[in-house]
Amino acid sequence: MGTALVTGASAGLGLEFAWQLATARHDVVLVARDEGRLTRLAAQLEAAAGIRAEVLAADLTDRADVERVAARLRDDERPVGLLVNNAGMGLNQPFVDGDVAAEERALDLMVRAPMVLSHAAAGAMKRRGRGAILNVGSVAGLTASGTYSAHKAWVRVFTEALAVELKGTGVTATVVAPGFTHTEFHERGRIDTAHYPSVAWLDAEDVVAGALADVRRGVVLSTPSLRYKAVSTILKLVPRSAVRTFSGYRRALADDAPDVPTVDA
Template structure:
């Protein structure tokens, strides 16, 4: 069934991608910072699904580590047929008065690494005439919620442009744009989501299943669930002043003291 490389594979959507791909009999290259979690996951996947799982420990905010992952994608003797650029983080801080080093790290992980790894994968895949790239963006790409929205807007736009460039090559590019998903993401980012209604939340299993189905169909923008497709449509046609007002409301909830 081929090999898939998943970044941010040790938790959240990346973990769910790993399990669903393994169940579908894909061998895996698991990329994340936590070697212990990756090694444990690799053993579980191999035992449960009978596939091969390779561990590649890397911090995608580190350019040297990103290049090591890119080299793995360029290895034509061990071809990767699906790249899942999933690694990401939530900062839970304002830009003004925030830690700029954390902002730069987030930019490196969610923008620069996506650029570098997508290019490495696309060059190898087009040479073989087949493959797929799945970049995890967000419905936040259409909103005005700090630098996270900016990063995900870049991923969405970049992936659309890449899909155009890859037309008729046998390689596809898909941007996954989910809304709120029940994972470790918000907890790891120390983001208070207690005020968000239950209807806002999606199940990670369903999001990943929908994303992989869209990849198989060559869909460029994958937005799981009718409610988030509706929200996305409204965000695209709404006046930007209204979109910015929603961003101010969210910041008031997340940062009530300032």
């Protein structure tokens, strides 16, 4: 059934992508920083789904590690048919008074790494005449909530441009833009979500299933759920001044909580 490479596979949406792809009989290449966690996951996937799970431990904020993953994607002897650029980081800090080194790491993880890996995958897939790239964006890319919004806006436009360039090659590019999704992402980052109503939340299983279905159909812009389709439409139509009014950095769950990044990588 082919091989899929998933970044940020040890937690959150990446973990769900790994499970759904494995149960659909795809071999998987699992990429994240925590080799021990990946090894345990690989054993579970192989036992449950009868597929091959390869572990590739890498820190995607490190250019050398990114290149190791890119080299795996360029390997025509072990072709990867689907790349899922999922690894992400939520910085629990404002920009102006925050740590710029942390901002640079987030930029490396959510902009540079998907660009380099997409370049490697697209080249190899184009040579074979088939393949797909799925980038995980966010509805936040339509807002003005710090640099996270800026990174996800870049992912959306980049994916659209990539889809245009790949048209007619047999290779597709899709960006999925979920809203708030039940994973450990917010809790690990000590991000206050108490003011968001329950209707705002999506289940990771549904987000991933919808994204993979859209990849199979060759959809470029994938927005999970009718509610976030409506939200996205509204955000595109209202004046940007109104969007800025309702955007902004959210404080941590506790005033003394450390401003540490939450990483799904």
